[in-house]
Amino acid sequence: xxxxxxxxxxxxxxxxxxxxxxxxxxxxxxxxxxxxxxxxxxxxxxxxxxxxxxxxxxxxxxxxxxxxxxxxxxxxxxxxxxxxxxxxxxxxxxxxxxxxxxxxxxxxxxxxxxxxxxxxxxxxxxxxxxxxxxxxxxxxxxxxxxxxxxxxxxxxxxxxxxxxxxxxxxxxxxxxxxxxxxxxxxxxxxxxxxxxxxxxxxxxxxxxxxxxxxxxxxxxxxxxxxxxxxxxxxxxxxxxxxxxxxxxxxxxxxxxxxxxxxxxxxxxxxxxxxxxxxxxxxxxxxxxxxxxxxxxxxxxxxxxxxxxxxxxxxxxxxxxxxxxxxxxxxxxxxxxxxxxxxxxxxxxxxxxxxxxxxxxxxx
Amino acid sequence: xxxxxxxxxxxxxxxxxxxxxxxxxxxxxxxxxxxxxxxxxxxxxxxxxxxxxxxxxxxxxxxxxxxxxxxxxxxxxxxxxxxxxxxxxxxxxxxxxxxxxxxxxxxxxxxxxxxxxxxxxxxxxxxxxxxxxxxxxxxxxxxxxxxxxxxxxxxxxxxxxxxxxxxxxxxxxxxxxxxxxxxxxxxxxxxxxxxxxxxxxxxxxxxxxxxxxxxxxxxxxxxxxxxxxxxxxxxxxxxxxxxxxxxxxxxxxxxxxxxxxxxxxxxxxxxxxxxxxxxxxxxxxxxxxxxxxxxxxxxxxxxxxxxxxxxxxxxxxxxxxxxxxxxxxxxxxxxxxxxxxxxxxxxxxxxxxxxxxxxxxxxxxxxxxxxxxxxxxxxxxxxxxxxxxxxxxxxxxxxxxx
Numbered sequence: 001x002x003x004x005x006x007x008x009x010x011x012x013x014x015x016x017x018x019x020x021x022x023x024x025x026x027x028x029x030x031x032x033x034x035x036x037x038x039x040x041x042x043x044x045x046x047x048x049x050x051x052x053x054x055x056x057x058x059x060x061x062x063x064x065x066x067x068x069x070x071x072x073x074x075x076x077x078x079x080x081x082x083x084x085x086x087x088x089x090x091x092x093x094x095x096x097x098x099x100x101x102x103x104x105x106x107x108x109x110x111x112x113x114x115x116x117x118x119x120x121x122x123x124x125x126x127x128x129x130x131x132x133x134x135x136x137x138x139x140x141x142x143x144x145x146x147x148x149x150x151x152x153x154x155x156x157x158x159x160x161x162x163x164x165x166x167x168x169x170x171x172x173x174x175x176x177x178x179x180x181x182x183x184x185x186x187x188x189x190x191x192x193x194x195x196x197x198x199x200x201x202x203x204x205x206x207x208x209x210x211x212x213x214x215x216x217x218x219x220x221x222x223x224x225x226x227x228x229x230x231x232x233x234x235x236x237x238x239x240x241x242x243x244x245x246x247x248x249x250x251x252x253x254x255x256x257x258x259x260x261x262x263x264x265x266x267x268x269x270x271x272x273x274x275x276x277x278x279x280x281x282x283x284x285x286x287x288x289x290x291x292x293x294x295x296x297x298x299x300x301x302x303x304x305x306x307x308x309x310x311x312x313x314x315x316x317x318x319x320x321x322x323x324x325x326x327x328x329x330x331x332x333x334x335x336x337x338x339x340x341x342x343x344x345x346x347x348x349x350x351x352x353x354x355x356x357x358x359x360x361x362x363x
Numbered sequence: 364x365x366x367x368x369x370x371x372x373x374x375x376x377x378x379x380x381x382x383x384x385x386x387x388x389x390x391x392x393x394x395x396x397x398x399x400x401x402x403x404x405x406x407x408x409x410x411x412x413x414x415x416x417x418x419x420x421x422x423x424x425x426x427x428x429x430x431x432x433x434x435x436x437x438x439x440x441x442x443x444x445x446x447x448x449x450x451x452x453x454x455x456x457x458x459x460x461x462x463x464x465x466x467x468x469x470x471x472x473x474x475x476x477x478x479x480x481x482x483x484x485x486x487x488x489x490x491x492x493x494x495x496x497x498x499x500x501x502x503x504x505x506x507x508x509x510x511x512x513x514x515x516x517x518x519x520x521x522x523x524x525x526x527x528x529x530x531x532x533x534x535x536x537x538x539x540x541x542x543x544x545x546x547x548x549x550x551x552x553x554x555x556x557x558x559x560x561x562x563x564x565x566x567x568x569x570x571x572x573x574x575x576x577x578x579x580x581x582x583x584x585x586x587x588x589x590x591x592x593x594x595x596x597x598x599x600x601x602x603x604x605x606x607x608x609x610x611x612x613x614x615x616x617x618x619x620x621x622x623x624x625x626x627x628x629x630x631x632x633x634x635x636x637x638x639x640x641x642x643x644x645x646x647x648x649x650x651x652x653x654x655x656x657x658x659x660x661x662x663x664x665x666x667x668x669x670x671x672x673x674x675x676x677x678x679x680x681x682x683x684x685x686x687x688x689x690x691x692x693x694x695x696x697x698x699x700x701x702x703x704x705x706x707x708x709x710x711x712x713x714x715x716x717x718x719x720x721x722x723x724x725x726x727x728x729x730x731x732x733x734x735x736x737x738x739x740x741x742x743x744x745x746x747x748x749x750x751x752x753x754x755x756x757x758x759x760x761x762x763x764x765x
């Protein structure tokens with residue numbers, strides 16, 4: 001089987017990656033933002049959405065003139081990492097997806113102030129989980145699982161009669177929508193199924209390219225995974241340092257410490273992948289899709305290992321309901337199920353790189 | 364004028380470096396297409412003594428020009444030919460140099476300039492830094508590491524090479540192994556036991572040993588690639604003047620730690636080029652099944668992650684900080700990249716890796732596949748790296764020591 005010389009090198013040009021290192025570092029403002037987000041999100045449960053919005057955690061990507069913080073993907077990553085570490089049940093991730101979609105649409109500018117001040121909570125029905133058609137200005141179909149059952153505004157990709165994908169939005173409580181709460185693996189992230197019959201919809205963009213917005217969403221998800229990994233590693237290090245068996249801390253056994261060293265490697269890899277993707281969102285948009293997917297993959301893998309070790313290295317207590325480890329296990333499993341497994345993301349990256357063999361499923 | 368130096372901004376510096384490089388070197392030929400040109404992917408050099416000298420001389424010529432023109436030794440003091448620039452300016456320079464057709468440094472050059480020269484700057488007395496550093500940094504005198512022994516590998520503090528005081532210096536007897544570049548080095552930095560009665564880490568002293576001194580014998584070791592890129596070095600009654608002792612008597616362990624910390628930092632970019640080539644190999648297959656597409660994508664992601672780690676280290680250094688965990692994990696990330704590159708190319712090439720069919724970019728990968736395991740051992744095994752991470756970064760309790 002000779003190698004062919006007909007195809008060019010992989011595209012986009014990942015070999016020629018050139019990014020300003022400063023874009024990967026956290027500045028003073030971001031360190032302060034991280035501390036604030038962590039304090040707020042780890043506070044007693046039920047911090048209100050309006051409170052989070054008032055602190056600027058909801059409208060990070062919304063321009064200042066529309067009432068937002070005028071930040072970028074790096075700020076979003078800082079906040080989502082805190083949300084992951086604290087396993088916040090605030091719908092920050094679904095909000096991030098929605099804002100990423102809307103922030104790039106001139107026709108949706110009127111929606112942004114309400115989102116930024118918290119009075120209009122938006123969510124995006126992921127296109128891969130929805131099947132909705134558009135006739136005139138009404139949508140019919142179903143979507144789900146959708147994050148944030150109580151969202152005021154639902155963004156949907158609907159197919160019009162010509163087969164064109166159209167980005168629309170409708171009120172979460174519009175006539176014709178039936179919302180069915182779902183029994184979920186991860187109770188900190190409630191999900192809903194939406195059945196829509198002739199629901200009045202506002203058309204936001206025809207043939208909208210959602211890929212850049214979905215890439216920003218991937219960065220948000222990946223940053224959340226970094227927060228989860230960081231939390232699991234810290235908690236586990238503290239536990240194995242104190243827990244004594246055979247007359248010594250179990251953290252002094254090489255079988256234990258090498259596993260945690262491997263987890264540290266995965267955590268730093270994940271942090272780096274997120275920092276790179278966020279830097280590309282700011283300074284190298286041609287590499288945003290591939291680096292965002294790389295971040296989702298790397299951080300997802302890190303979190304999967306992290307929660308496995310979180311349970312295992314806590315021994316019996318880690319397997320109990322009362323210990324928080326299982327809540328993190330649930331979040332990580334649920335995220336992979338909703339947003340793509342490692343294998344699916346790898347294939348997505350292979351497509352982005354133009355590797356041969358795409359679009360054929362069984363060989 | 365005064366010794367006060369003005370640090371150019373990174374942009375100014377890179378522009379100036381590029382300007383100089385354009386005067387003295389040709390741009391790298393990027394027109395080489397897949398399927399032609401060199402397909403070499405060796406991760407350990409595989410050459411005869413004559414080839415090693417020839418290649419080293421060519422690289423040395425370039426390094427001398429660089430030093431003489433003020434583009435070498437960037438982080439060092441002007442007194443030894445440097446410019447007192449921040450550490451990461453060396454990396455900024457290399458980013459520019461990568462676009463030009465210049466000799467690729469072999470291992471002994473970074474060992475001399477990035478590992479041992481900084482240790483001399485840190486531990487040498489003024490007479491020694493003045494005597495050694497200009498020659499080392501100009502690559503006039505290369506220096507190898509005489510660290511490992513057959514009974515002191517990961518447990519380096521167990522070295523048995525003895526240094527005993529005599530007249531105006533020391534007499535060294537011992538046997539060192541895994542020494543890269545011993546055949547082309549003027550000096551070797553030897554870790555020796557000077558006090559057999561002291562506690563293990565306390566009785567050690569470091570010496571700069573002339574490799575042409577009577578009693579020094581270098582013998583190449585043939586490695587599993589079939590090539591010979593490192594050596595064993597016998598030290599038999601070698602006389603070393605006390606002026607060639609580096610650091611105080613009994614402080615040799617701390618001297619080696621300075622070198623090894625630099626070695627960990629220096630290994631972060633290892634394997635990226637070959638991994639990208641392996642992804643390219645996947646990209647040039649007529650067809651790939653889902654498992655191979657996934658494996659190639661995974662490796663592509665690893666190259667991004669590894670470079671992102673390096674960029675974070677650079678960002679920390681440029682902000683005047685000390686790199687944290689992101690630097691310590693670099694070597695483990697790199698050795699895994701090397702392994703996964705081996706796995707992907709072996710899977711893609713199949714029989715073409717088993718028997719040389721003469722096709723471009725096929726059999727050449729045997730050098731990578733057989734060389735990659737070496738880096739999980741050299742410079743501190745993967746297992747030692749994990750112990751370092753868990754104890755020094757995560758702060759886990761130490762192993763009970765006997």
